[in-house]
Amino acid sequence: MTETEAQRQKEIQQAEELLFTGPQALGFVKGLFQGHFVSDWVMPYPRIAAAEQPEIDQTLGELRKFLDEHLDPAEIDRQADIPRDVIDGLGRVGVLGATAPKEVGGRGFSQMANCKILEEIGSRCASTSVFVNAHHSIGIRALLLFGTTEQKQKWLPKLVTGEWLGAFALTEPEAGSDAANVQMTATPSEDGSHYILNGEKRYITNAAIGQVLTVMARTPVPGKPGKDAITAFLVTPDMPGFEMLEARMPKMGIRGTVTSRFALQNVKVPKENILGPLGKGLKVALTVLDFGRTTFGACCTGGAKTCLKLAVAIRESNSTKRSVTFIS
Ligand SMILES: Cc1cc2nc3c(=O)[nH]c(=O)nc-3n(C[C@H](O)[C@H](O)[C@H](O)COP(=O)(O)OP(=O)(O)OC[C@H]3O[C@@H](n4cnc5c(N)ncnc54)[C@H](O)[C@@H]3O)c2cc1C
Numbered sequence: 555m556t557e558t559e560a561q562r563q564k565e566i567q568q569a570e571e572l573l574f575t576g577p578q579a580l581g582f583v584k585g586l587f588q589g590h591f592v593s594d595w596v597m598p599y600p601r602i603a604a605a606e607q608p609e610i611d612q613t614l615g616e617l618r619k620f621l622d623e624h625l626d627p628a629e630i631d632r633q634a635d636i637p638r639d640v641i642d643g644l645g646r647v648g649v650l651g652a653t654a655p656k657e658v659g660g661r662g663f664s665q666m667a668n669c670k671i672l673e674e675i676g677s678r679c680a681s682t683s684v685f686v687n688a689h690h691s692i693g694i695r696a697l698l699l700f701g702t703t704e705q706k707q708k709w710l711p712k713l714v715t716g717e718w719l720g721a722f723a724l725t726e727p728e729a730g731s732d733a734a735n736v737q738m739t740a741t742p743s744e745d746g747s748h749y750i751l752n753g754e755k756r757y758i759t760n761a762a763i764g765q766v767l768t769v770m771a772r773t774p775v776p777g778k779p780g781k782d783a784i785t786a787f788l789v790t791p792d793m794p795g796f797e798m799l800e801a802r803m804p805k806m807g808i809r810g811t812v813t814s815r816f817a818l819q820n821v822k823v824p825k826e827n828i829l830g831p832l833g834k835g836l837k838v839a840l841t842v843l844d845f846g847r848t849t850f851g852a853c854c855t856g857g858a859k860t861c862l863k864l865a866v867a868i869r870e871s872n873s874t875k876r877s878v879t880f881i882s
Pocket of ligand 1: 723
């Protein structure tokens with residue numbers, strides 16, 4: 555087993571532990587809030603495994619070349635759209651399946667290597683970095699972590715190349731910060747072959763351009779009348795009853811990303827599309843978001859480094875002393 559594969563197995567094991575066991579280990583930032591410096595997480599400072607370094611260096615080189623030649627962040631912002639050829643190019647460079655196993659066409663990179671990729675994209679275009687995150691860091695993450703072998707073989711090969719795009723749909727009008735308050739329902743059919751989904755989702759990145767959505771809905775708990783719990787489902791927009799209410803909600807920032815609102819009306823979803831254990835969807839969602847947070851953080855670090863570089867450049871320019879004082 556390669557070092558990267560071992561690391562991936564460890565991530566899956568940690569995610570499973572989060573799903574099936576009780577209290578979690580105290581994380582670094584949560585620790586700070588509680589007055590503890592949990593040094594295990596940050597010391598020694600985590601580094602990319604030596605065996606992975608040459609491959610990630612090569613990928614970063616190809617990515618930089620592609621972004622230099624094809625990415626126009628100002629145009630993306632003006633047009634409020636990321637051109638399809640940029641998405642295809644990111645797929646070719648391997649960004650859209652960076653941490654997916656090589657057996658399904660991914661690059662098999664560690665989460666840390668993926669953070670380097672997202673930092674690079676975030677340093678150039680916030681919209682593009684959020685698009686990649688929505689697709690990879692949260693859109694296909696539940697499949698990577700909790701998908702069965704059959705689900706992975708069926709869905710991942712086209713998702714890791716970008717031929718299909720992924721989205722992650724948790725948020726609803728009544729379920730934002732209060733993620734557990736999902737109102738979308740998934741009622742089992744009488745013969746148990748499928749679930750019937752009803753409800754509305756909003757603020758879902760990539761929903762209107764995606765082909766595979768991980769959707770959280772409330773299912774009855776078997777054997778416990780009146781009790782329900784959240785379950786994750788794989789939903790495709792071609793399922794009858796899927797209605798796109800607002801494909802591209804207007805925004806003031808990251809205008810290039812597609813943020814959508816959609817409704818499901820009696821959408822029949824086969825039981826084979828349940829992702830992770832029945833009734834464990836909230837844990838699936840929160841685990842996925844934990845992975846997403848690290849790469850979203852990397853995007854912001856990239857953006858912050860660019861801001862710093864620009865500020866330094868202005869500081870070094872004699873002709874703009876007044877703006878320097880303001881920025882300082
Ligand atoms: C650009 C964009 C992309 C997004 N992409 C996705 C996506 O791909 N998938 C997805 O599922 N979701 C997505 N979201 C949704 C995002 O996760 C939610 O916006 C977020 O969870 C906050 O929920 P909300 O917008 O309903 O705000 P609310 O939960 O209504 O919060 C509004 C304000 O009230 C505060 N607040 C809430 N509860 C309390 C409380 N109990 N006490 C004190 N203050 C409180 C909040 O801090 C916030 O300031 C996206 C959102 C945006 C803006």
